[in-house]
Amino acid sequence: MALYGAAAAVLEALERGEGGLKALVYNSRFPHVRQLYALVSETLRYAAVLEKVLSGAGLLQAEKKLSPQLAKVLVYDLLFGKGLKCGGRWKALARRHRARLQAELARLKVQQKVSRNEELLSPAQAASPAASQVPRYVRVNTLKTCVDDVIDFFKRQGYSYLGKAGSVEELRALSGKKFLLDLHLPELLVFPPQTDFHDNLLYTSGHIILQDKASCLPAFLLSPAPGSHVIDACAAPGNKTSHLAAILKNKGQIFAFDMDTKRLATMNTLLMRAGVTGFQLAQQDFLTVDPTEPRYSKVTYILLDPSCSGSGMLSRVPGQEAAVGAQRLRALAAFQRRALAHALRFPALRRLVYSTCSLHREENEDVVWAVLQESGSAFRLVDAFPAWPCRGLAAFPGAESCLRASPADTLTHGFFVAVLEPCGEGAAVPSSLPAAAEEKPQCGEGTEPGAAPKKRKRKKQRVKE
Template identity: 40%
Template sequence: MNFYFEASEVLNRLDAKEGSIKGILATLPENNRARTTALVIETLKYKSVLSDVIQASKLLTEEKKKITSFNLALVLVHDTLLVNGIQAGDGPIKQAILRHKTRLRSELQRIKIKRGVKSNLELAQTSDDRAAKIPRYVRVNTSMWSTEEAMQFYTKRGFQLQGPFASSKGFEIDEHIPDLLAFNPALQFRDDPSYKTGKIILQDKASCFSAFVLSPPCNDPNAVVIDATAAPGNKTSHLSALMGNKGKLYAFERDKRRFSTLKMMLSKAACRNVEAVNADFLTIDPSHPKYSLATHILLDPSCSGSGIVNRLDYLLEDEVEVVDEDRLNKLAAFQLMIIKHAMKFPRVQRIVYSTCSIHASENEHVVSRALQSDEAKSGSFKLAPRNDVLPKWNRRGQAEGMIGTGDADSLVRCSPGEDGTNGFFVSCFVREPNFVLPQAEPSKKRKADTEEAALEKRKKKPKKKVKTE
């Protein structure tokens, strides 16, 4: 029965708008995540019908002492009516549902007759039409195998290089992001052995832009890179792979639950060069001996998520979304703060700021204000030219949102339903070429060791013999 309590708690959190379906499901324990995810998603598909059935049967009224949560009733009634029954022992809660089984079935049948449908499947809520235009993207985790090996693996299983929409077994190599494969949108990879072992990462194409544009040093043992807001870890694992698992990648996540998810993800993806840090990036001192050496910083902070058109969030769209200007302004203030903080790191050369938002207030306006900040001016930051930021990608930034501070052509936008991705925004700040990097100061220990070695050398140095007449 704990499984049902866990699923109902996810529904409670969704009702409280604590995050997206995908985000909340990512915080579940790995060992039970797939089962709980399936129940939550299927329950949401039939939520409208199940709610009517529960209300008509007066289940909660007659069993209020046993079933105190509406969402618990939803998941239990779902399994009672639409699958093979409640998967739990005969406890008082299960018995409370079974006492009303006949009535529940009668109410479901009455709804089917009223709506003129013959099967339960016809009662399910259909998906967002835009999601059907987005391929199922699979990023090959090159920390574990090559793209060539991955392609051989899938072709041996009957997949063909003919495009993701040509057939259910069609796929192709993405033209913009290396090591990214596009499959048919209807495909599921949760049970794929490559997914279970971390050899592939399910990640939207637009989400891959951030790490790719940051372009961290590859196979450099001295490289230092920061992922400022790392959980759940898709972009972090991408950065690690791009770095060839060399150097040091610091991944910050302040939330303890999400930090736990991040560590599991990094372990599964075999990210050996990552040090996960359970801390708020904004509290990190830019002059810290370890972190001050960072030359590349990835910023993908909290945003409205208005660009996400995945195969789950449509299940929560009960009404037309109203843009909350106050919330957008608060998010924009936080986003600007994190960019300005990143610009304070003394050796940083490249900063990527991205969001999964379609609003200029979180995108062009934030970038424009960042360019006008004291941090940008003192650090000699500007926007990287288009040639350094996915030059072949056609959809660029909105010029009217830049307020004369930078070239909108340097920015990247993705439009949901039109570009084969979710909605996304990417910008890249770089130092001016004439900026002089501060020399890294040796640590106290290294300095002391150096001084001691010099003293020993002086002691051992033979004295010159003075010639005598």
């Protein structure tokens, strides 16, 4: 299915109430889910503006074959996006009306006394999917390359490297073709908001991963030692799994679970492109996994990022957050408590990270506290990453050991992370967590055995940009 047709189908399904945006995108048959997700999100953000432009230009009256959803997608990409770089006959149809559509957009700007497209949006819409203040984060995939080589590559593409950031304000001030090394995570580069790398050679070859900074925290804080056996309990779409593999240096075993066949297929493609080995994907509900099975006897690390309301995601559909009512939150929290309690039953467990992209206390601190109480004195919260500025809500004694993230405070999506370890002899060494952020990995670390840094660098330089 072509991009514009797939986007229109997702919009129609959303209007019929058939599911959330992310689920509908991943359940579509479109091969490039990120591209589809971005197009649908931005079309939704500009929906009110697009309706005015369509009405004023009379496009739906002139082209009876166009559905309202397809018309919105086409006009968004024509006026606000990439200018209809694909689309076949639909592209030709929309371009026939380009002058009328552009004239109607210009009339709206004059009417509202604004000069930029973004200024046509309401404050809520402007802060929605691609919030203008949140930078583009690029995680260097150390399974294929290293930070220094990626920095050199971007320099050759005309970007100016400003060194390691010293504060969040430096990230906020980024503009043009400038970038920084993140102040907290050693393999994360930071570019101005909405910088697009989907067509960049480093992205298409799997050398970089486009992943929000907050989403990098769970694997970073789990910090499994190379050679470890790790479970990624709710794994798709796979960015956190590939991050785990990079930390493991592809030495060890990752068991990744997800219920959806299509999401697993997409995840498999992502992991193969990223050069991940030593992983087993299973279409299975994590709650049905038997912790006493011999194959899991060596599992010492678990990453649990369960289904949640997604209230922290900036790419949510405008108004969708309000639809997450108390009953839905109770159901999600009950599932999350069961999943966390189940994960703590694995006998060799040394460290577990629980994370959500939710802002709700019910899915975060309340879940962690309830499970800790059920476990008695068997597990404890680790004071994870003391340098991180935003801590857990004061929901129980010690909740400040948890981490929170937000667009305003950390320039990321909204996120919650808690690190749990067994008390007593089974505990991991907690001092290993913050130490990982101190130094940037040198070239050659995390690469495949025998891949000498100089040899790999010469090969990389032969790639034409």
